Amino acid sequence: MSKPRIIVIGAGFTGVATAHDLALRGCEVTVVERGPIANGTSGRTHGLLHSGGRYAVKDQESAIECIDENMILRKIVPTVIEPNGGLFVALNEQDVAYGEDFIAGCEACHIPIEELTPKQVLAMEPNLNPGVLAAFTIPDGTFDPLRLALSFAATAKKHGAKFLLYHEVKGLLMDGQGNVTGVKVLDLPANKELELHADMVVNATGAWVGEITVMAGAQVPIQPTPGIMVAFDQRIAQRVINRLCPPADGDIVLPQRRMMVIGTTSFTAENLDYIPIIDEQIDLMLERAYELAPALKSAKLRGIYNATRPLIGSGAPGRSVARTFKCFDHKETDNVDGFVTITGGKATTLRAMAEKTTDIVLGKLGLNIPCQTMDYPLISYREFYALNN
Amino acid sequence: MINTPSVPKPGESTTLWLIKLLTGPILLVVALIHMAVNHYIGSIGGLLSHAEVVAYYQSWYIPVMEAIFLTTVIAHALIGVRGIILDLKPAPALLRILDWIFVVVGVGFVIYGMWLLAAVAALG
Amino acid sequence: MAEQWNITLVIRRQKQGQQPYDQEFKMEANPDENVIDLVERVWAFHDKTLNYAHACHHSTCGACGMRVNNVEKLTCITPVRSVVSNGGTLRVDPMRNFPVISDLAVDMGELYRRMELVGHHPVNSDRQEAIQKEFRPAGPADPGEDFIRLSDCIECGLCMSACPIVGSTPDYLGPAPLAGAHQAGLASNPKLLDIVGGTDGVWRCHSAYECTAVCPSNVDPGWRIMELRRMLIGEKLKSWFSPRKSVEVSK
Amino acid sequence: MNTNPNIFTRILSWFDPRGKTLGTYGFMLNRITALGLTLYLFLHLIVLGTLAQGPDAYDNFLKLIENPILKFGELLVVAAVFLHGLNGIRIGLNSFGIAVPRQREFFIGVVVLSLIAIAFFGWRMYFA
Numbered sequence: 001m002s003k004p005r006i007i008v009i010g011a012g013f014t015g016v017a018t019a020h021d022l023a024l025r026g027c028e029v030t031v032v033e034r035g036p037i038a039n040g041t042s043g044r045t046h047g048l049l050h051s052g053g054r055y056a057v058k059d060q061e062s063a064i065e066c067i068d069e070n071m072i073l074r075k076i077v078p079t080v081i082e083p084n085g086g087l088f089v090a091l092n093e094q095d096v097a098y099g100e101d102f103i104a105g106c107e108a109c110h111i112p113i114e115e116l117t118p119k120q121v122l123a124m125e126p127n128l129n130p131g132v133l134a135a136f137t138i139p140d141g142t143f144d145p146l147r148l149a150l151s152f153a154a155t156a157k158k159h160g161a162k163f164l165l166y167h168e169v170k171g172l173l174m175d176g177q178g179n180v181t182g183v184k185v186l187d188l189p190a191n192k193e194l195e196l197h198a199d200m201v202v203n204a205t206g207a208w209v210g211e212i213t214v215m216a217g218a219q220v221p222i223q224p225t226p227g228i229m230v231a232f233d234q235r236i237a238q239r240v241i242n243r244l245c246p247p248a249d250g251d252i253v254l255p256q257r258r259m260m261v262i263g264t265t266s267f268t269a270e271n272l273d274y275i276p277i278i279d280e281q282i283d284l285m286l287e288r289a290y291e292l293a294p295a296l297k298s299a300k301l302r303g304i305y306n307a308t309r310p311l312i313g314s315g316a317p318g319r320s321v322a323r324t325f326k327c328f329d330h331k332e333t334d335n336v337d338g339f340v341t342i343t344g345g346k347a348t349t350l351r352a353m354a355e356k357t358t359d360i361v362l363g364k365l366g367l368n369i370p371c372q373t374m375d376y377p378l379i380s381y382r383e384f385y386a387l388n389n
Numbered sequence: 390m391i392n393t394p395s396v397p398k399p400g401e402s403t404t405l406w407l408i409k410l411l412t413g414p415i416l417l418v419v420a421l422i423h424m425a426v427n428h429y430i431g432s433i434g435g436l437l438s439h440a441e442v443v444a445y446y447q448s449w450y451i452p453v454m455e456a457i458f459l460t461t462v463i464a465h466a467l468i469g470v471r472g473i474i475l476d477l478k479p480a481p482a483l484l485r486i487l488d489w490i491f492v493v494v495g496v497g498f499v500i501y502g503m504w505l506l507a508a509v510a511a512l513g
Numbered sequence: 514m515a516e517q518w519n520i521t522l523v524i525r526r527q528k529q530g531q532q533p534y535d536q537e538f539k540m541e542a543n544p545d546e547n548v549i550d551l552v553e554r555v556w557a558f559h560d561k562t563l564n565y566a567h568a569c570h571h572s573t574c575g576a577c578g579m580r581v582n583n584v585e586k587l588t589c590i591t592p593v594r595s596v597v598s599n600g601g602t603l604r605v606d607p608m609r610n611f612p613v614i615s616d617l618a619v620d621m622g623e624l625y626r627r628m629e630l631v632g633h634h635p636v637n638s639d640r641q642e643a644i645q646k647e648f649r650p651a652g653p654a655d656p657g658e659d660f661i662r663l664s665d666c667i668e669c670g671l672c673m674s675a676c677p678i679v680g681s682t683p684d685y686l687g688p689a690p691l692a693g694a695h696q697a698g699l700a701s702n703p704k705l706l707d708i709v710g711g712t713d714g715v716w717r718c719h720s721a722y723e724c725t726a727v728c729p730s731n732v733d734p735g736w737r738i739m740e741l742r743r744m745l746i747g748e749k750l751k752s753w754f755s756p757r758k759s760v761e762v763s764k
Numbered sequence: 765m766n767t768n769p770n771i772f773t774r775i776l777s778w779f780d781p782r783g784k785t786l787g788t789y790g791f792m793l794n795r796i797t798a799l800g801l802t803l804y805l806f807l808h809l810i811v812l813g814t815l816a817q818g819p820d821a822y823d824n825f826l827k828l829i830e831n832p833i834l835k836f837g838e839l840l841v842v843a844a845v846f847l848h849g850l851n852g853i854r855i856g857l858n859s860f861g862i863a864v865p866r867q868r869e870f871f872i873g874v875v876v877l878s879l880i881a882i883a884f885f886g887w888r889m890y891f892a
Contacts, residue, residue, distance in 0.1 A: 036566045036576060036618065043568030043576075079635045082662045144663050146574035147635060166564045166614065188562050189615030190529045231571035238639070238660040256573050257663045258731065274557035277546065279515055302590050303547070303571030382629040385622035402716040403749045406742075410856050417849040424842060424885070438826070439819035466802040473795065475712055476682045476719075477771055498809055505809075508816040583783030609777075610765045623765055673765065677788060681774035683765045719794065720855045722787030722867055735787075735864065742859040 003028040004365050007183055007198040009169050009212055010205035012042035013145075013347055014325075016152040017354035017373075018204055023159035024376060025358060025369040030196060031153075031161060032185055034168035037384075038149040041206050042347065044307035046229045046261040048240060048254055049073060049081055049141030050348040053088055053113070054247055055323060056105030057098075062323040063109040065349045070139060072351060073148075077378045080147040082255065086140025086240030087121060088113070090133045091291060095244040099134055102244060106138075113138050127236040127295035140240035142256050145347070150381035152350070157387045158379055172215045172339070173197065180216050180330075180339035200361050203341040207272055207308040213341055218334035220341050226275045226308040227264030230285040234299035236260060241292050249281075250288025259302055262289040266309075275306040312344040325353045327360050340364070409468045412461040419458040443512045452506050459502040467491045517541045518599040522551055524563065525606040526616050533613075535604075536560075544594035549577050552588065552605060552617065565617035572729060575667030578674065579617055580606040585671040585727040608674035624670050627686055631709070632702050633693030637664045642696070666693060666732045672724030678717050685717040688724035688734035695737035699744055710745045790851055790871045797848035804841050835889065842885045846878035 004027045008015050011033035022029045033039075051070050052063030074083055090096045106113045113136045121135035122128055153163060166188045173182035173195060182197035203212045207224035240254040253262040262285045269275045282304060289296045312326050325345025330336040342357040355371045362369055426445065446452055471491055479487060520542050527533035538555050549567055556563045567577040572590045579588050581596050582604050597603040611619035634641075639660045672688035673679050679687045686694075686708070694709050709715055718738045725735035779792050814821040829835070854870045857863055863870050 035564075036568065038568045038574075039566075039576075043574060044570050047569075047573065080663075082636065082660075084660050084662070142663075144569075144573055144635075146568040146576055149568075166618065168561070188564055189618075191562070229571070235662075238662075255662070257667070258665065259571065259573065261571060271557065274554055277550075303569075305570035305589075380629060381635070382625040385625040386629065402712045402714070403710050403745050406716045406859075407746060407749060410746075410859065413849075413852045413856055417845075417853065420845050420849065424845065439815065439822040442815060442822070462805060466798075466805055469798050470802055472716070473798070476678055476685075476717060477774060478682050478684055498806065502809060505812060505816055580783070585783075677778050677791060679765055680777040685765075687765065719791045720787065720858055720867070721784075721791035723785060726785040726787065735867070736861075739858045739861050739864050743861045746859070 013350035015204035017350040019156040029161040154384035179337040231303040232299035233302040548588040575669030627690035631694035675723035692734035797844035850874040
């Protein structure tokens with residue numbers, strides 16, 4: 001059997017990570033993306049290298065995925081990560097009360113935390129809200145979204161993966177029995193349409209997966225949930241600052257280069273291609289940011305943007321939906337073979353999502369090749385440009 | 390990939406830049422003196438006749454100053470023009486020919502200038 | 514609803530193998546939103562074949578550099594208010610000196626290759642980045658230890674587009690790679706001294722300081738090129754007077 | 765980078781003022797004055813050869829350059845010396861890391877100083 005030919009639709013975190021895993025396990029991969037790398041949700045994440053702390057109480061499955069992947073990413077791609085750790089801070093009695101569940105949750109999810117006295121935490125981060133009542137350290141971090149994606153893409157390219165950027169999927173090629181055999185693609189720069197055939201098509205378009213599955217008459221319980229993020233032009237802390245409370249709006253502010261980014265909210269939107277900024281949400285973010293770090297009052301706004309989380313599950317909207325990821329084999333769900341969709345999850349869990357997807361894809365092709373990406377160091381993200389295939 | 394460091398041997402550009410850098414201020418001072426002389430000394434309007442020019446060159450220090458001015462201005466000008474041409478990325482072969490032309494023109498004019506200085510001084 | 518302006522957005526369009534042309538879009542814009550939002554609206558509602566590079570929308574990735582009214586800007590942090598007035602016209606062109614992939618998207622490959630060549634550190638110590646005295650050090654005054662953070666340079670290419678010499682001299686390393694070499698430190702790679710000191714290095718710079726003028730993230734390449742010159746001149750003088758034992762270069 | 769082989773567009777790109785700041789005007793000025801001064805330098809050296817041919821050769825050459833156009837040319841040379849010289853000092857000092865953050869103000873100073881000198885020399889040449 002020659003190398004399996006796989007087409008991956010979407011060059012966000014999931015797409016590039018899946019391309020890397022597939023290529024590392026000997027597949028011939030072609031990634032098709034209608035824009036540049038990480039131009040969708042992946043680019044617009046605030047860049048939190050998630051420790052799982054926020055989900056340690058209510059969504060321990062996601063929390064464990066996050067902490068495990070957090071440790072792996074620190075090892076395999078250190079050159080795009082600010083590894084300075086994070087803090088969970090309590091600003092009122094209600095926060096302090098949440099502390100017990102938080103400690104138990106982190107314990108259960110093997111997330112290493114350490115309690116600090118207000119004096120200790122204010123010594124570490126002088127610009128924190130002086131009224132802090134209790135605090136915990138947490139192994140959070142920050143990464144540069146584009147460079148994280150490029151690192152995976154470069155390593156995939158080194159193992160032969162081809163990247164067709166600015167190529168938009170116009171339709172899926174089907175055989176007689178309603179199975180997917182390839183994609184119909186429009187090369188936007190050259191304004192040429194072309195058809196690509198493959199043994200398997202992986203739909204890794206995140207919040208947009210619905211737009212691709214409909215082409216095959218399949219469907220996934222995707223619930224795109226945008227959230228706003230606001231960037232300030234001063235870095236007033238070296239660590240990620242989380243509010244010690246259940247997931248809420250504006251519960252995190254994190255340092256990135258010379259900026260602080262406060263996130264996020266949660267609402268619904270129809271047109272995923274353009275989500276207008278809602279002014280009230282900016283004010284809410286500013287208010288929450290000033291609560292966590294009053295020093296930000298002297299900072300100016302630098303960027304305001306929305307990012308759409310690809311949440312799964314047709315249950316209640318917004319936060320309570322599971323934050324973990326799911327890989328749908330459309331043979332089982334819609335009797336459409338040769339077509340797999342992977343969505344959901346957090347930015348930090350991109351490698352794990354790729355591993356699960358690749359396991360399923362190779363399994364469908366009757367191959368059983370172990371995954372190695374957990375301890376395979378990624379090459380420099382700049383190599384994505386040096387290698388020209 | 391960017392090609393290997395360009396044709397001239399490494400460190401040479403630093404030397405040329407240093408020469409241009411050092412000749413610059415010397416040149417400016419002497420140029421200002423040179424221009425002031427033309428407009429002040431001699432008759433009210435400066436050196437306005439052959440005789441006045443010859444008389445100006447009779448001391449020992451004026452010819453020395455003018456010789457310094459000559460060599461520094463030629464060196465500075467040619468290194469500078471070469472820099473401008475380098476900005477247009479000539480092919481290495483062309484660059485080698487141009488370098489030769491610069492050297493020949495430079496040395497040639499310095500010799501010619503020294504001869505002229507001596508000739509004018511001798512007329513006195 | 515916030516204040517709305519009526520503006521004309523002129524975008525330089527170019528598909529491979531075709532002549533470039535200007536396309537006009539009349540649109541409403543909130544003066545406080547950023548230019549990238551306008552470009553994205555044109556893509557989302559008017560013309561899905563518009564190609565433009567963007568990712569983070571908050572100036573950490575460096576993808577959305579473009580020329581706005583002929584000045585290099587990071588369009589994700591360029592408020593509409595700062596580049597156009599109500600009823601005015603706003604021109605958006607791709608960056609200069611990079612091959613155009615199509616429309617506003619350019620191929621930044623050569624810049625990334627050169628940043629790799631000079632060994633620029635994508636993550637660097639906070640103190641190392643805030644090396645220049647005029648910089649306000651990122652982060653609180655003195656939190657004790659030195660922190661690792663993402664470098665100031667986001668490789669957006671604006672300085673490479675603005676530099677007059679990069680325009681005429683393809684092999685000139687350019688402001689960003691030279692600033693990257695300065696950030697990496699000449700001692701980090703012995704070959705660096707000759708690359709930076711060669712004819713395609715700092716001696717091609719002619720002090721236009723356009724790079725420093727357009728840099729959106731405090732790298733000040735102009736200043737760093739002059740610092741490299743100071744080091745190189747020091748090295749040269751040292752090598753004249755004492756044979757070059759070890760490349761001992763002050764940061 | 766710019767793979768545009770056409771040499772003229774590349775030269776023209778140096779002098780495209782659109783969207784440029786003061787620094788580029790300094791660069792343009794320096795480049796134009798440099799070429800002008802170099803041309804004048806070699807013309808000047810060649811023309812001074814008449815000194816060696818004796819008084820009448822040189823003196824009627826002096827009469828030749830009395831005409832207003834050449835006189836104005838001389839004023840341009842004076843202007844070029846000041847502008848190029850002082851701007852060169854700015855670039856030289858910058859190369860030692862001096863006054864780099866203030867390079868804009870430095871350049872404005874250079875231009876103002878040069879204008880004063882040019883006005884002074886012009887007055888002397890035409891009216892003294």
